[in-house]
Amino acid sequence: MRLTDMKDEWPHMPESMKVQVRDLVENESGKADLQTGRGRRSRKKMIVLAAALAASFVAITVGANGLVRLKEKKAGSYGRATIVDTAGTKAPSVLQDVDISFDRLPDGYAYQKQGGQTFRNEVLKDGSDSNLAAAYAIYLDKDGSTDLITANVTSGRKLTVGDHEAVIYQRGASISQGAGTEAYVIYPEYWLAVQVQTRGDVSEEELSTLLNGLTVTPTGITMQYGDAVTLSQWTMKDASLASGQRTFRLAGTIGDTVSFTGSMQDGTDVPMEAAVTEVHAYDSLDVLGDSVPDEWKNDVGADGKLADNTLTYYIAGDGINTQDQLVKTETVKQKLVCATVEFTNASDEDAANVNFVTELRRILVNSDQTLEEKPEALASQDLGAYIKGFADKYGYDTIRSTGHGTEYEMGWFDVSQKDGSTDGSNYIPHMSAGETVTVHFAWIVDESDFPNLYLNVNSHVGEGDNLLIGIGSVLNTEG
């Protein structure tokens, strides 16, 4: 026998299965007549027939007079609400997973697809490593509908994209988001709204090309509502503050050894110790040699030293009822703060890919010894707008800076796992039992924060204290 004769060697379809196929084809073909629209009586019959089948997906009639409609209305003084009206339409029992693609690209655009199964994000890059446009799949909820709010709308219009209703808004710039466009296209057949966002420098013609090439293709995979991103989830307010609560504890100063539980990349706990052995401040980035992060180079002035940081204080508007309010501007000096930390594997077993997260915190120690982050630090992290009463107490809730002097995350460090075996670079590749590994860190810091500077050697949220090592009092200027 030959492989090309395989068909003769393969099992044949049982007769009973052929009968099943015939009946199913007859049923499905017969649906076409009922769907050509003969009024409410025909529609009701189609839905009943679909429910009677073992099918897991119910087709929704769509068209200019379809059952699912797109509406929009004013939201507050500055926003617009997009409403997907599904009244009188039965939601499908399961959802259809889809691929979203931009099948036509304007000249000079490149295409990059990201995203997982239920939340597809098609991103276009213009070669300058910045995103020009993105599309997001937002499934409609099974019950009820939630308005999609677009903030800072300067103009808008309804249109059709192919056969699908759509709405497009022009957005003005705010401190939380740049200017651009936001469009919603509904696909009732997939119980889906697609949001398309473009950056402010995308032209009308380019936007038209992108929208006209927007394609939604089912993958053949079905999903439960709980597995998909739906309208109600999409419009949920950001819970970042609630999820980012930390507890801090003063643990020592330079030279003190602190103990904590670290972890390996696979999640295994590792008893660890850390000691901050040295801290220095410099006027320039020269001490980093050739390893200066690209984004830090903009902080260097014409004289080769770190330029001043300009801080602009705002009360953030929501773009619906209020707009951003500029409160004040101030200029502060920036320094490069370098710290040496010795991490020790305090267990009696070797450890691989040991994670480290060492953040620079600006902390106020109150008279009752309670600790809190400086309000300027919270406002720089965009957390002030989420804290009730923050703006009333301090007169601002958001800070924007021209430099990196307000940042707290690790911007530069000299020990990392680079072979791609971890999900980031902040891992010590290997620590034998009892071994000490030295890691050097560097941050650009506003000099005005020096008195309140602490190194948080085991930064994490949730359970356990974040240990703070005071470094502000010993900073010297060098270089």
Place this chain on the structure above:
Amino acid sequence: MTKKQLGELITESQESLYRVAKTILIGDADCADAVSETIVRAFSCLGTLKNDRYARTWLIRILINECRNIQRRGARIVPFDEVPEREFHRKENYSDLYKAVMTLPEEQRIAVALYYMEGYTVREIASMEGTTQSAVKNRLLRARRTLKTLLGDQLEDEE
């Protein structure tokens, strides 16, 4: 393509659908489920078929996805080498070639079935499986070597 035309295509292709399903799933009950789900989905998604020329390929692609959905659900799937021998001989008299192909890894089985049984090109198979032509060629090569080892002189060399 109209629904009537789709119905005709499905009827013409039903053996093909069964053969491919039988390559991925083993039990006839699962194959029946996969074929049924494929038919329903094809009718409901007919609007996504952009070119009638590729209708058959489109149909097979839906079938492969449905087979994988059934595998994920874990219902009634019995790994080939775990099928009790008594039941195996009682229900079907499978050919040596079928038994040999069913010992291959799934991706090789699918490539072999689509290439040799259904006559798809390497390029079409790569598109259906969402992989590269090189990967498909690799799968076919490894499959042929394994089948040659298992079947020996029973399997003639290809011209």
